[in-house]
Amino acid sequence: xxxxxxxxxxxxxxxxxxxxxxxxxxxxxxxxxxxxxxxxxxxxxxxxxxxxxxxxxxxxxxxxxxxxxxxxxxxxxxxxxxxxxxxxxxxxxxxxxxxxxxxxxxxxxxxxxxxxxxxxxxxxxxxxxxxxxxxxxxxxxxxxxxxxxxxxxxxxxxxxxxxxxxxxxxxxxxxxxxxxxxxxxxxxxxxxxxxxxxxxxxxxxxxxxxxxxxxxxxxx
Amino acid sequence: xxxxxxxxxxxxxxxxxxxxxxxxxxxxxxxxxxxxxxxxxxxxxxxxxxxxxxxxxxxxxxxxxxxxxxxxxxxxxxxxxxxxxxxxxxxxxxxxxxxxxxxxxxxxxxxxxxxxxxxxxxxxxxxxxxxxxxxxxxxxxxxxxxxxxxxxxxxxxxxxxxxxxxxxxxxxxxxxxxxxxxxxxxxxxxxxxxxxxxxxxxxxxxxxxxxxxxxxxxxx
DNA sequence: TTTTAATTTTAGATTTGTCTAAATTTTATT
DNA sequence: AATAAAATTTAGACAAATCTAAAATTAAAA
Numbered sequence: 001x002x003x004x005x006x007x008x009x010x011x012x013x014x015x016x017x018x019x020x021x022x023x024x025x026x027x028x029x030x031x032x033x034x035x036x037x038x039x040x041x042x043x044x045x046x047x048x049x050x051x052x053x054x055x056x057x058x059x060x061x062x063x064x065x066x067x068x069x070x071x072x073x074x075x076x077x078x079x080x081x082x083x084x085x086x087x088x089x090x091x092x093x094x095x096x097x098x099x100x101x102x103x104x105x106x107x108x109x110x111x112x113x114x115x116x117x118x119x120x121x122x123x124x125x126x127x128x129x130x131x132x133x134x135x136x137x138x139x140x141x142x143x144x145x146x147x148x149x150x151x152x153x154x155x156x157x158x159x160x161x162x163x164x165x166x167x168x169x170x171x172x173x174x175x176x177x178x179x180x181x182x183x184x185x186x187x188x189x190x191x192x193x194x195x196x197x198x199x200x201x202x203x204x205x206x207x208x209x210x211x212x213x214x215x216x217x218x219x220x
Numbered sequence: 221x222x223x224x225x226x227x228x229x230x231x232x233x234x235x236x237x238x239x240x241x242x243x244x245x246x247x248x249x250x251x252x253x254x255x256x257x258x259x260x261x262x263x264x265x266x267x268x269x270x271x272x273x274x275x276x277x278x279x280x281x282x283x284x285x286x287x288x289x290x291x292x293x294x295x296x297x298x299x300x301x302x303x304x305x306x307x308x309x310x311x312x313x314x315x316x317x318x319x320x321x322x323x324x325x326x327x328x329x330x331x332x333x334x335x336x337x338x339x340x341x342x343x344x345x346x347x348x349x350x351x352x353x354x355x356x357x358x359x360x361x362x363x364x365x366x367x368x369x370x371x372x373x374x375x376x377x378x379x380x381x382x383x384x385x386x387x388x389x390x391x392x393x394x395x396x397x398x399x400x401x402x403x404x405x406x407x408x409x410x411x412x413x414x415x416x417x418x419x420x421x422x423x424x425x426x427x428x429x430x431x432x433x434x435x436x437x438x439x440x
Numbered sequence: 441t442t443t444t445a446a447t448t449t450t451a452g453a454t455t456t457g458t459c460t461a462a463a464t465t466t467t468a469t470t
Numbered sequence: 471a472a473t474a475a476a477a478t479t480t481a482g483a484c485a486a487a488t489c490t491a492a493a494a495t496t497a498a499a500a
Binding site for chain 4 (some may be wrong): 247277
Binding site (some may be wrong): 040 | 446447448449450
């Protein structure tokens with residue numbers, strides 16, 4: 001499981017984008033990587049070939065578990081090196097990103113784990129972002145209620161607070177279940193109802209009561 | 221002055237080889253880099269293009285000052301990272317080489333200098349090799365008498381201990397002067413005389429008295 | 441819903457670093 | 471000194487990662 005620097009950069013960028021947007025588009029990734037859409041398409045084919053992402057042409061893409069695991073290892077390296085640069089080498093937090101962009105591609109797993117130990121197993125990098133541990137576990141992403149969710153952030157349904165039959169029946173009817181990926185498209189302050197969008201389906205409305213009981217977590 | 225990892229590897233290997241052999245051959249470099257002679261030739265053209273070495277086809281090559289400076293920076297990085305890995309991350313001195321081979325290509329000059337300071341400006345790496353400082357100065361290589369020099373090691377004449385006219389005249393006659401690169405080809409225990417070889421010239425004999433007064437230093 | 445616009449993909453080229461096989465040059469040997 | 475052997479270089483190919491320009495597909499607008 002060793003990838004070229006370019007592949008690692010793509011994996012990492014896709015990871016971040018799908019965390020924000022659920023599904024990633026060619027243009028978005030090209031913009032994030034300062035490259036051309038055609039180049040992204042080329043790379044997608046290779047990453048799909050290596051079974052790191054789910055991708056159908058023209059339809060967008062997202063990392064599968066393998067791809068996520070790989071991306072998280074890169075992010076772990078990046079953030080540990082940033083921590084090192086700031087805490088040990090006295091760099092300012094604002095000048096470490098570029099250097100960490102290079103260091104993150106050093107491949108030795110043992111090096112990363114030793115560095116982690118040397119730094120005291122930090123769980124947050126100098127920018128406040130969580131540092132995945134050596135198993136790829138992030139600092140807990142807490143689950144929040146759908147009613148607290150900001151607009152247009154794609155999340156995954158992680159739990160249903162009220163397990164009443166009526167509630168479950170309603171969600172069943174709207175085709176929302178555990179693991180469903182969705183985002184809030186609009187909020188109506190009048191009654192706190194929400195318009196929710198699930199990919200490839202027409203938007204659905206959810207009342208404040210329902211929204212309050214649908215718990216979601218960050219989707220990666 | 222930023223070079224690809226491959227170029228840096230070539231520069232470094234040439235530097236080491238010319239330190240031992242004075243002039244470097246295509247085959248020797250290919251062997252050192254575990255690559256093919258044809259690939260070396262390709263790279264030589266590029267390095268010559270960038271004015272990092274002196275090279276005429278079929279005639280061997282050596283780094284010029286620019287090339288040496290670049291090579292020394294790579295060696296500096298390599299040795300500092302090795303020091304870091306052993307002294308800070310508890311690696312064994314025998315397991316750091318490969319990792320340092322990757323780390324040495326990280327380009328930030330500031331990173332290297334900060335690392336150097338963090339490590340307390342060490343002057344020797346875990347294998348006992350000297351670490352160049354940020355100006356590229358090595359721990360001084362002392363000059364020794366030609367009579368103490370091991371066989372087949374190419375060195376440069378750095379001083380003449382006895383400045384008598386006779387001595388200088390003799391050296392003049394044999395075309396040996398300050399800066400001349402030479403090596404000892406054979407030693408005759410009978411009278412401690414030496415056969416000395418200067419590139420592109422027939423071997424010359426030097427008596428023990430003369431050899432004792434010719435001081436040489438490592439040639440890079 | 442047709443037409444237009446935006447997005448995405450393909451086709452073909454380019455750069456860097458590498459390779460093999462053949463040709464050239466140098467060095468060693470008879 | 472002629473020939474054989476070794477070393478080196480050239481010619482041509484390939485893989486990875488990128489690009490431009492054109493074609494295909496999807497999404498948006500009239």
